[in-house]
Amino acid sequence: MSQLLDVLRFELAFRRRHPPLWIFTGICFVFGFLSVGIKGGMTPFGGVGTIAINSPVALQRMMLVLCLLLGLVITTAFVAAAVNRDHEYGIQGLFFATPLRKGPYLLGRFGGSLLAAWFMITGLALGAMLASVMPWHDPERVVAFSLTPYAYSLGVFLFPNLLLIGAISFSVATLTRRAMFSYVALLGLLVVYIVSGNYISDLDNDFVAAVSDPFGVRAYGYAVRYWTPAEQNTLGAPFTPEILINRAIWAGVGLVILVGTLLRYQMSLPSGGGKRTKSNAPDAAPDTAQSHTKPAKLPVVQPSYDLRSQLAALRFQTRVEVRALVRSAPFLVIALFGVGNMVGGAFGFIERGGTTTLPVTHVMLQVIQGGMSAFMLIVLVFYAGELIHRERKYKVNELYDALPIPNWVPLIAKLGAMLAGMLVLLAVAAATTVSFQLSKGYAQLELGLYVRDILLMQLQVWVVLSVAAVVAQVMVNHKFLGYTVMVLIFVLQAALPALDLEHNLYNFGAFPSATYSDMNGYGHFVAGQAAFTIYWGAAAVLLMLIAELAWVRGTDNPLRLRIRAARARLTRGRVVAIVATTLVWLGAGGFIFYNTNVLNQYLPSDKQEALQVRYEQEFKQFEALPHPRITAVSIQADLYPKQRRVEVRGTLHLVNKTQSAIEQLHVISFDSEVEVAALEIPGATLQSFDEELGYRIYALAKPMQPGEEFDVTYDFRKHLRGFGNQSNDTAIVANGSFFNSATYMPHFGYSDQFEIADPNTRREHDLPERLRMPKIDDMSARGNTYLSSDSDWVSFNATISTDPDQIAVAPGYLQKEWSEGGRRYFRYEMDAPILNFWSVLSAAYTVKRDAWQPANGGEPVAIEIFYHHAHAYNIDKMIESIKDSLDYFTVEFSPYQHRQVRILEFPQYASFAQSFPNTIPYSESIGFIADASDLEAIDYVYYVTSHEVAHQWWAHQVIGANVQGATLMSESLAQYSALAVMQRRYGPDKMPKFLKYELNSYLGARSSETIEELPLLLVENQQYIHYNKASLVFYALAQYIGEDALNKALSDYITEVGFQQPPYTVSHDLYEHLKRATPDRFRYLLEDMFERITLYDNRALAATLTERDDGKFDVQLELQVSKLYADGKGVETPAETLDDWVEVGVYVERERDGETVDEPLYLELHRFDQIENELTITVDERPTKAGIDPRNLLIDRAPRDNTRSVEKAR
Template sequence: MLFSIARYEFRYMFFSLPTLIISCLLFGLAFLFTANGIEFQGTARGGNVYINSGYMIAKFIIMLSILTTFIIPTYIGGAVLKDRESHFDGIIFSTPITKKGYIFGRFIGGFSALTLILTTMPIGMFLGTFWPWAVPETFTANVASHYLTAFWGYMMPSVLAMSALIFAVALIFRSMFYCYFVALAMVILFISVDVSSAISGLWDPFMGDIFGEETQYWTAAERNNNVLGFSDLILANRLLWLTIALSVFTLAYRFFSFTVVAKVAKENPAKALEEAKLKAAVDLNIDVSPKWSATTHLKQLAYRTKFEMLSVLKSTPFIILMTFSFFLLFFALTGRETSYDVNTYPLTRILLSSIKQALTGALMVVLAFYSAEIIWRERSCKFNEIIDAMPTPNWVFAVSKIAALALIMHAIVLLGIVIAIALQILSGYDDFQLGNYIGRGLIYYTIAYVYLAVLSCLFQVLASNRMLGMLLFVVFMLLLTMSRDILGVEHALLSYGLPDMYAPLSDMNSDSRFAIAGMWLRLYWGSIAGMLLIVTYLFWPRGLVQSFKFRCRQLRTFKSKGLTLASLALLTLFISSGSYIFYNTNSLNTYWTMTDIEQFKVDYERKYRQYESLPMPRIVDVKMDVDIYPYKRRVEVGSTQVLQNKTTQTITTIHLVFPVKAKVISVALEGAKQQSVDKRFGYYIFELHKPMLPGSERTLTFEGLIQQQGFKNSRQDITLVRNGSYISNRQITPRVGFYPGLMIGDRNKRRDYGLAPLPRMPKLTDTKSHGNNYVSHDSDFVNFETTVSTIEGQQAIAPGYLVKEWHQGKRSYYHYKMDKPIMNYYGYLSADYEVKRDSWNGIDIEVHYHKAHDYNVDRMITSAKDSLAYFSEAFGAYQYRQLRILEFPGYKTSATAYPNTIAFSEAIGFVVDTTDPYQIDLPYYVTAHEVAHQWWAHQVMAANAQGGTMLVETLAQYSALLVMEQKYGKHQLRKFLKFELDKYLRGRSKDAEGELPLYKVENQSYIHYRKGALVMYALRDYVGEQTVNRALKQLVKNHAFKSKPYALSTDFIGYLKEAAGAEHHALIEDLFEKITFFDMKVSKSEVTTLADGRFKVTLDVDVTKYYEDAIGNKTEVPFNLSVDIGLFVKKPSSRGYGESDVIMLKKHRLNSGQTTLEFVVDKKPKFAGIDPYNKLIDRDSNDNLIEVEVF
């Protein structure tokens, strides 16, 4: 009997039109992913990772498994609920069928059909590799086990667990809505695990978080070659969810009964009295003449809307949903981490951003599920024919149900706002900015989801069942969000609901102009939503189930003057708002697609790269006049620059490349005439009347401006704002000679356009590159002088010393001049600043900040003073008489060091919460890092060659580490080093070009920042701080303010080897010249108490050393190094850990393999470890520390 029921159920579920449609959709998505090379979850086409590698197959299959939440309720819940919905359950239950046969037969049949449908995904991925237009280089040989493991080992256990849970819920509650609600809960749990680190990945029902954690450090070679397996964590996750599902299923099976107990309503006196009055009124036989006017319909709309909303608000699932949302939002709002997992103060703009980030996926899922429930509610309980017979127009039903969905969206967002304000109150923060909460949160943000609610309802109206409607909505949203990769759709006018216009918030710049583009887009979307609502109204099903074809035929006979007028009004709004958006994006601004940008770069290279090797003069003197008009979004520039022939050749032509966004008003070159002007590329060629001899000079003068207008299609211009304008010199001045930065760098794109590969940076052996620095190819150190003006009430600041300040005609003017040459690298800032002043050894220190952002100003000044003191002693004198820190709006999360001036984003230091003494002091660290650049960039500048950023960024990282250690002690640096190790290991796994040794770094931030900090700190630990500083001081002495040649990474390594001695050469080579990894772990640790009261500790340690190539292929080499061994009272990673918790920390020389170490100490340790402070690069440093066993 069981197999007969299962066979029938399988045929019923599998051989149907919805099954065919769903199978085609899943197959198509999987096929497109492989054949088209769609970027998915951070891994892109090409690079070093093959699309059909085991890693990529597993990643895509796991992510696609989330789609099964929209399918499982129908195939699994429907298997047991269709009898109840058709009222056939009474007949079925009265037959001599066994409970076992009925329950397991239905489950096995439905699950078998579901499994066959889902097999279309791996099949689609497999067949996609044979697509003729796919790029062969992106594929490797197909391995069957990869597909089988990903599908049967990773995906299907999740599907089985969810199926068992949903089937059990169907048996218990006998309601399809609760089945879908369980699916919704699973998706929200998945999002919660992804959003918050406070929830263990074990609770991820789809295993995505655990898979990401297990593979986060995999190199390209490992992602291509590793066999997919089952780690302890993966097995624990699978076991946990299967156990939960089995337990719930067992309970449901036990309590399920064929006997249906009729519910007897309790007598309600009030209700009985009401019914009696109603009966008496009916018996009066009153003559009623109903009037069906617009007023009546509006009253019906009000009643239906109230009914739909109360149906939602009073339902148990809604209360559970709000509970889930509470935890999701709470974790997101309390985990406002910036860099290095440091929290910010609870500013409204930050909390709004956290709400948006947490809810972006969750609200779409809620929409998909709830739209199905609300639209299908009457049909599910067979009440639709009674409702449909009522004299109520379709639009009343459609609008009221969409209003209920809008209520859900606003309720969830409002919950987030309430939690946010509560957190602000508890934190003592009282600037709530309710206008932003209401305007940006409840209106601007949420209305986009209301528009999506209309679309979701339309899909439910058109679909033959709720599952198909949900799946259509989800697939549509997936295609919409990936439209750029799949279809090349980039214009905002071709979007709906998502993606949105860029509209950031800033405390410093309260200008709301960034939201204007979004508001126009919402008006445009609103017109589309209105038209979709009309389509929903026209296709609204009434009475018996009608086919889509029948409803289309009915449209021919439908006539309504009001509907026609509404359609015309919406069409007018659609055209007018769309035209205005188009006018801004395509007329006032240039509309660039990704293809346009690529073609621009390709054409530039093909046309002008022929001039790359021509000798060109270099800029030696700069005088700038800059006028900033923040409210007009305009900057005017006039400049006089002196060009000098520093080559040994004569120069006959001079080439200039102006920024694309700058409008050139006039340009003149002494002793030359314009030979050609290419306005598309801003490329000017001047022919000299007389050749420019070596050492001779010419004066270049030009005038230009940047005028921002309207809004753009993509990222908005953030340089010129009402308060906090920030412009760099490269946005307003030309480059001399062919500019290589405009060429395409991506090797796959270059292949697509038929261009030869381009190295990221010149090789160290390329002597021509030694005469150029990596910041500017057309200048060295230059004399600099500037006058900058801005509106009254703001201060305009540029590098240099203030010579003169005056006011004229509601404008403020500032004249700055440098007393010595600087790098041709400077910026201008204009804002209404508060200023905090201090000094160190006669050097003036200033912090210019937004009035409300005084939280960390004193900390920045302290860091600046500490840094100046240490660096001046260790590396050499500071070259300026002042140091300024200038805040700019947090549209960029970065800090930039100009000569004697540091531009510092409000997002990374000014609003960071530094009250927790156990967190990394981010403002102190960033300030120290940027101050260090006054030595490493503005004294010693690196050549434009491999390793250049090591001399600038790595040395700045090291310098900041030393100052931090001096301030907080070495034990507090463990967390910083652990973070750097994690970021380095993650970064190398995503490098499409392949990793290089540190001394050959090609501007890869994960190498020069993350690995650089680890390497320099380890180096200092082994050879000594004074030794390293001696080499650095020698580097400064020999290369400060010098060019041709600029400093190379090999120069520093040479000084280092000389200072450290031959005994450390091998270590230096391992750290800088090779990609070296260490695998160290404590396998066993015991402590016994000796007779004298002391403690004997025994440790078994295992150590391995190996080298890796660019993509991660390993070669083991002998390990022979002294490594820190530590004994601790408290775990070094625990909160409050400090010097008093260290019992012993000293180095022991170890060789490859296992070694047993013994120590006698005075205190009983609780933890023992090898390299406990993560000084050496170990891919799995979690096994470096172990709890000591007591004997």
């Protein structure tokens, strides 16, 4: 023990005197301080909305993630060098010659380095602690200080993680005596972590994913995934089974590796043996025949130092460096790990959330970016250090530096090797994804797209970062400090946007986004990519020129000597090169600035917030002013897709439907970049115009009296020139343009949609509290739908022109199509009023047509699918869903109001489908490339299509007022309608899987609620409520009261409020119909589902069976039924009374169509009035599973314990 303590003290004393200990501790402290101390620092860790920035969960997530990132680097750097340091300095023999035993020697070195690493990482906690008490924080965003989150993170997660990382690093470095292999070994650990993450979204494997994560990040996330904001702000240290199992497994792995190292390590110097050759064999006789030979005459050599010889030297050294890198064992292992991660990532990417996507090439390119990036960063950072310091590592640097070659030869050769390594990894990645595509039976490989994307869209980023890594190593002249510089660059890349410094010009290596679409290719993104490639390429060349001046030769390591040498090297040619490169860099930067800030609008987040604040402060006062309503819309839209230009001219018919005279018109253009070429209002004078906000106030020469009407004409234009900082305007593109009524028409009256919604941000700007939506009893708000504040139902027609090879579509029926002046024209007109909610799309479409024939023999409804020619995979599935939906909705709800249904594909710049009157734009990324052949996956093409068709009833027949609960009547009823159609098509056995994901989404999203959760009846456009929770509620309601009764209530509701004028319907109206359809014994259920936030904690505590003499089986069940009510923050209170009907089920496993399914032997409702219950159920067959609420009709945070296997009674 004394030997161990002596070595431990020696190691700690060495580390204490070593500057990197304090440098890395300071870095960790700064990371922790900035994460908690700056605006947005805790956002990635969940510190949003009502969750405090120093809440236990936010702090623990921050500690876990940053400890992972920093712990890998710091622990490996320190622990891997613990024993290797003795070998590098050649003093290991001194230790081996002493009475020091192997155990104390190794454990002392390991323990001292591990404690030093742990000390450095605690800097994170110290920085976070200090930042959490800084006076600039909003008091409402801070909870009381507690040491528990820090102690929990450091003890439960950090120390076991460091033990695991340290044991692997120590073992590999000690046994191989090469530190680089430690980093490679840890990549394997990183692969396990990444692959486990690919399966965390698979609800059948999420527990396995949680316990298989070597760092515990996913185990912790799994434990707190359903914690509400109140729980996250108060509960501190979860010790759940998955966390305890995870920690035990991986700490045990670390200990096993450490013990294995102790057993294998030999305290002896490596022998100098090897194969004996003829020349070194001791018994080899001298070659006397050579002793009398006259010396050969040496040739006269004329050395040449011209450019040709230098280039030859460059070619030679580049080959040497490339071979050394790509043939090295660490690089090959990194590539192998990358392949493994890519395969796991590919499966995770195309099989997500119970759905499956085809492995199309543009999806595989995303897999390459996500799956290989971490490994390329490892190669980039660490091989830069290895290559630059290789000669010094092998102590041949002085000999090498004396060679007659210029500095740029080794510099370019080593950079060339780095880039060759990048290319090899990208090629391996591409080969992996191609193989994956073929293994999935997908043969449309698009190899040309692979080459273009890798060489033109991905490689330039790695070139710039490789230059940075090489230059960092040259400039600091210290391997680990060079690594630190690169880490700081990566931190800055992430931190600058959080500080509202969002321009790509000063975020090193940043490029504008460039989304590839099968419909539109790279489109307009190419120009921005090319400009930034020149800009960062010139910056990289400039850095290389500087590095060439600072290249270290010989022993001139002190800074003053390096500066003197750089000055001496600064020849006229180098000055010219530096000046020329600088001019190219500045020129490219000026060109970029002209495009991003002059031709386009650059609006960082802080300026956007300032504009929103000013908008509210200056114009909120006009919110209550009366304004006219739009009753008719007629537009002429001319699209020039190749030029990215559009002109929309229109006529709006306005009517004063108020009881007051209108003296002013307040007109808003929602897009400040749209040019208002004309806006003509009869008898109006422009009184004021705020150009930044697009807000105009017109004074009417004569007040507009109630009932008075007139036309307003306008001419809106937009020409998207050049490229923006992020190139995010994708409304008008070469193929696949899509815009809607929000942007290309004027709107009347103050609109609160421009106001800052986040309560925390509002407090920062001293803005008053704001309602997310008006209260349900606000009668003035009931005068508007939640889609529009200046119109009700309007007549609509549109004439659209586009390029001759494209089809343009808007809501309405095609009246005429013609060509004129090299352009193609289409005229559409609706035959009945619609909501003022319309769209325009234009693309080179292929069209498939079909028709739905009503069962009653009425007029057929035309079905048209406009799609990209290469995306015909799921067209028939969409048509099938449309027909099934029309069959169901027209019988169960009301007649369909249109004579056609259209679906139109648009590029994957957005991932949604949206229902306009008889027209449904549908992203290429969510349905057109789905893999419908996977019969076990959720058929989301069928479901999404049915959901959007349902909106023709729930939004386009029944539209809610602009108050709480509005989206219950649109989104929630569309969810239910699509579920009903899907159940009729696929049967009830397919529904539990879909509902399981809906339950997971609802419970998970509650944890990030930014204001407060509301009951479904009062939902305020909260997607996790009106989508996910509503699916569960309405499906359960249909099971309790019957699908026919529920549909009859919905049909009566449509009859009452369909196509109504103001005041518009509210959720209370729907609720009254539901109450009338619900039997008295289930009235409590309606209240729990719609009026309250209700959760259950139902459990099957035991399930045993006894075989009876008559061959039947008695199943004895011990069941727990517990109901809780939650408030908007998630604080739960047990229900005071219990009188609930809950299903009890007994199941047997059967094989059906090649699948194992649970078939119910018994499934009935039982009344429960107490928490603990015992039941006996008799069934005809031997059951395999039984429990309470087996179909998860009720919202339960732990649904897996509702059922259990049936065991034989003892």
